[in-house]
Structures are given as C-alpha cells and as structure tokens.
Amino acid sequence: MVKKKAMCSSQTDVPGADIGMIKIRELHDFKEHPFKVERNQELFELRRSIQQEGILVPLLVRKNPDGEGFEIIAGHRRKEAALWAGIKEVPAIICSMDDDQAVIAMIDSNLQREKILPSEKAFAYKMRLQAMNRQGKRKELSSDPLEPKCIEEMVEISLLEADISENGKVNIKMTDSAGGYRSNEQLARMVGESVTQIKRYIRLTKLIPKILDMVDRELLAIRSAVEISFLTEEEQYELHAVMELEQCIPNISQANRLKRMSQQKQLDMDMIYDILQELKPNQREQVKIPFDRIGKYFPPDYTPAQQADLIEKLLKGWAHQNKKKDVQQEI
Template sequence: MSGKTEMCSSAKNELSVGIVQVKIQELCSFKRHPFKVERNQELFELRRSIEAEGVLVPLLVRQNPYGKGYEIISGHRRKEAALWAGFTDVPALIRELNNDQAVIAMVDSNLQRERILPSEKAFAYKMRLEAMKHQGRIGSSTSDLMEPKSLNEHVELSVLEAEVHRNGKITIKKTGTTRETKGLRSNEELARMVGESVSQIKRYIRLTKLISKILDMLDKEQIALRSAVELSFLTEDEQYELYAIMEFEQCIPDFSQANRLKRMSQQQCLDIDKMYEILQEVKPNQKEQVKIPLERIGRYFPENFTPAQQTALIESLLKEWAKKKRKQGMKDGK
C-alpha cells in the first residue's frame, strides 16, 4: 500500500487528527453495497463542490478483509465525485470494524440522504437487520420475515451509532442497551430507528425477492410498492415470464391483479396463459369515461340539485332519448 500522510479535511487547512490521505485506486466498494452511485445531476453538483472546496468530510474505511487496500464504509459518492473531478487521493478515516459494525455504519450513513430508492431501502434494511440479529446472538436470517414469529423472540441490542463531527472526524460508538430497546424484537427496533412501521420494514425486505428488472420498474415508479410486494412471491421463472409479458403488452398489474398472480403461484397453477389473461383485463381506471364540465350544463339544473340528482336526471333523459330513437327506427323500417 502506498504511504499515508496526515491531512486536512477542509480548504482552510484545519488539522484533523487521525485523517489520512488514501489513493482512490486503493479503495473498493463495500461488499453488497445496496446504494446506487450514478453520475447524475446530484453527483455532478457534489463534483463541483469538491472541485471548489475539496472533500470536506473524510471517507470512513477499514482494511479490506477480502484483499488489498481499503473497503469503503461511508463515502462511496464522495469517492466517485472526487474521481470524476480528477482527484487521485481522498481524505479517509481508517477504523477497525467487524462486519456487523461495518454494515450498521454503512447503512446508517446512507439512510440520511434525502432521496432513497425502494430497492436501496430493501437491501439496506435487510443487511442492517441481519447485523442487528448477529449482535443479539440470534442466527436466524431475514428470509422468513413475512411469516408469523414466536411472541417471545426478543433480542437485547447494543446500539451502535456513527457520528460525523464538524471537523470531519467520524466516531463509531456503542450507546448501550436502553429501556427503549431492551426486549424489542430486532425488526421493531429497526422500525423505531428509521421511522417506519414494522409492516413497512417487512414489505421492503420482501422486495429483495424480486428479480432486478421488476425492481428497476419499482425504482422508476412504473409499478406500485404494494403490487411489487405481491409479485415478489412469484418464483424467479414466473417473474421473468411476467416481465416479458409486461414489456410486450405494455401493461402493469394493479394490486388486485398482482394478488391474484401471487395466489395462483402459491397454488402452483400459474402459467404464462393465465398471466396474459389477468394482465389483459381492463382495469377500472382504464375504462373510457365521458366528462362534461359543470359550467356547460349546470345552468340547466335546479339550484338545489345535488350531483347525484344531476346524474340521475341525465341518465333518465338519455333513456327516454334512446327509447324514442328505437321507436323511430322501427317506423323507418316499415
């Protein structure tokens, strides 16, 4: 590894003890990092800031447990923006963290962002919950989170927090077990930490069962969250078949249709023909409607008429009109 030098974390050259200069080529992304790093407008703005001020907040890294160099815990976007700006070195704080501590610090630092995609939440919540369970010495995985649990399955958690100071220093600290956390199940504790309900946490984690193509549709808001959760119960092969139909027919299942697909999959009676049959149904919001602006017809109704009475009168008049047309047609036919 190349030599590291103590450096400043801001353009004002204020000394930040413990922060070192690390070559970008020595950095690797966190294993199974769930947050996307794309060269979009947000990253471009970060790049411009780094060009003007440098990397003000150092990256949090640890020795790469899988090879040479360092594994980024926090700062993937800063690293990419600095690389885009032409930097070869970035400030970093090196810490000794085990895998569970690293996961918790990585997830917590990214969940502070304003915009987080559903797929990012899904894998981040799953990773953090697994790390919390390891801390609580429970070896179960998150694969069965949607199934009922024993009421007495509790964990006592040692809460870890990642704190970023104004001078760029990052502290990983153990806040201990509090009355608030003691006795809570791990998913309840996670829900409290991130401000989501336990049910919503379960829904997000269930999304990790989706194939990437359908998960991308969710991130692009082409499919609703609850519909995506229902589709996650389909087998992988069924999901690929369904995606091909959605792409070919340009149609998206609503929640009711997704739920039916799920139930048919669970009953092992779902095939591609049934998928076509369900997706080709006309949804209520797809039915054509005739809308007449009230200002065009409102003056013809008594002032005290309710919308329901107006609708009933229109329907009655149309029935009378249709009846006259039928009679007229019969006369013309003689």
C-alpha cells in the same frame, strides 16, 4: 499508502481511529453495497463542490478484509465524485470494525440521504437487520447459559451509530443496548418506518431485477410488487414479458390473484395474460390527442377543463347536425 494529515475539519471519537490521505486506487467499494452511485446531476454538483472546496468530510474506511487496500464504509459518492474530478487521493478516517459494525455504519450513513430508491431501502434494511440479529446472537452466546433466552423474538444489541453527512462532522460511537426490542422493531424505530413497511421493503429483495427496476421507476406500486415477489423466478420473468408486450401493470387485486395462482401451482403464461387483460375498475377506454395538434385552436388563457368542455360542446353540435341530415335523407 496512507499519508498523515495534521489538519482536518472532521472529528471522530472512535478509539484508535486514524485520519490520513489515501490514494483512490487503493479504495474498494463495500461488498454488496446496496446504494447506487451514478454519474447524474446530483453527483455532478458534488463533483463541482469538491473541485471548489475539496472534500470537507473524510471518507470512513477500514482495512480491506479481502486483500490489499481499504474498504469504503461511508463515502462511495464522494469517492466517485473525486474520481470524476480527476483527484488522485482523498482524506479518510481509518477505523477498526468487524463486519457487522461496518454494515451498520455503512447503511446508517447512506440512509441520511434525502432520496433513497425502494430497491436501496430493501437491501439496506435486510443487511442491517441481519447484522443486528448476528450481534444479538453473539451477545446471547456470551451470557449466562442457564438463563432462558428467545433470540428470535427479542434481542439486546450493542450498536455502532454513525452520524455522517456530506457537510457535517463524523461521529461514531458504540451505544449500550437496543433496550430489549425485537430486532425489526428496533430497526423500524431507527429509520422511522413501521415494522410492516420494513417487512414489505425486505420482501422486494425477492423480485427479479427487471421488476424491481419498475418499482424504482414508480411504474409498479410497492404493495403490488410485494405480492408479485411470491411468484417463482420463472413466473416473474414470464410476467415481465407479458407486461412489456401488453403495456399493462397489475394492480393490487391482480397481483394478489397472481400470487394465489402461483401458490396453487396453477400460474402459467395463459393465466398471466387472462389476469392482466381484465378491465380494472378505474380503467376506461380513452382517446388521447396530442396537444400540439389542437392547442393552437384554443384561446391562450383556456384551462384544460375549459378545453374539454369546448370539445364536448362542439362534438354535441356535430352529432346534432349529423342526426338532422339523417332525418332529411329519410324524408
């Protein structure tokens, strides 16, 4: 049940939009929402802010297309922080949007965050591009049937722009057209990425979750991950098993070889082992000594470089002494 609220710090210029208080139990997450909402330090800070000042920016919702209640378009983190704080209802702007408008508004509101994981960008860009293409196709179907079109190459799109931030006003408006840009070019201009980088991110959606998680944790480079995405699902699971067992990560050259072997139907577990066990150009055998074992022997003001020089000097002296002993024994 929505309670009207006369006073609200946020504004909206969407015709027919309504602002009110909605019970949290009536809110449903957006279907296939690509952005992670975790109870981490950032959400804890948001929770504390909400406890002290309340929710300054209302959530953006629409009536749930799959049943009762409302579907969140923007404000998943605010909802979770409020729930964590024990709040039962939140302010929300209730708008009427079709699925593609809702997807675009949902993604635009989240892309304003400072830190976005590669996996979040991957699925967000894919969803937004699909929504843009569908909008373009609908416009093409409603135009002059005698006029030649090439929808896959170039579309004009009426977009719903959403300017939603944690501490700002909510402004939602329909723009005119995308100006005749290809849909992927238009998306690239919106998010400040190159078309090539957009394609790379979308390609990451072909990865199995375990390997995509490695990209998010910065264990696997994006360009290497793109090459790996061309492997079959079964091959990716085998590759992940080898990476975990051998504690090794393929570089771009090795990832490209894995891709080519897969395309030639020649990739199996043995081939994966062979490729990953190759010595990389920058890979050298190293001896690692925990600092807590040797740190106490260095002067407090010694830099890591000075420590390495001293170790090398002492080892040279030790080797020289051993050589002298060997000579004396021979005599």
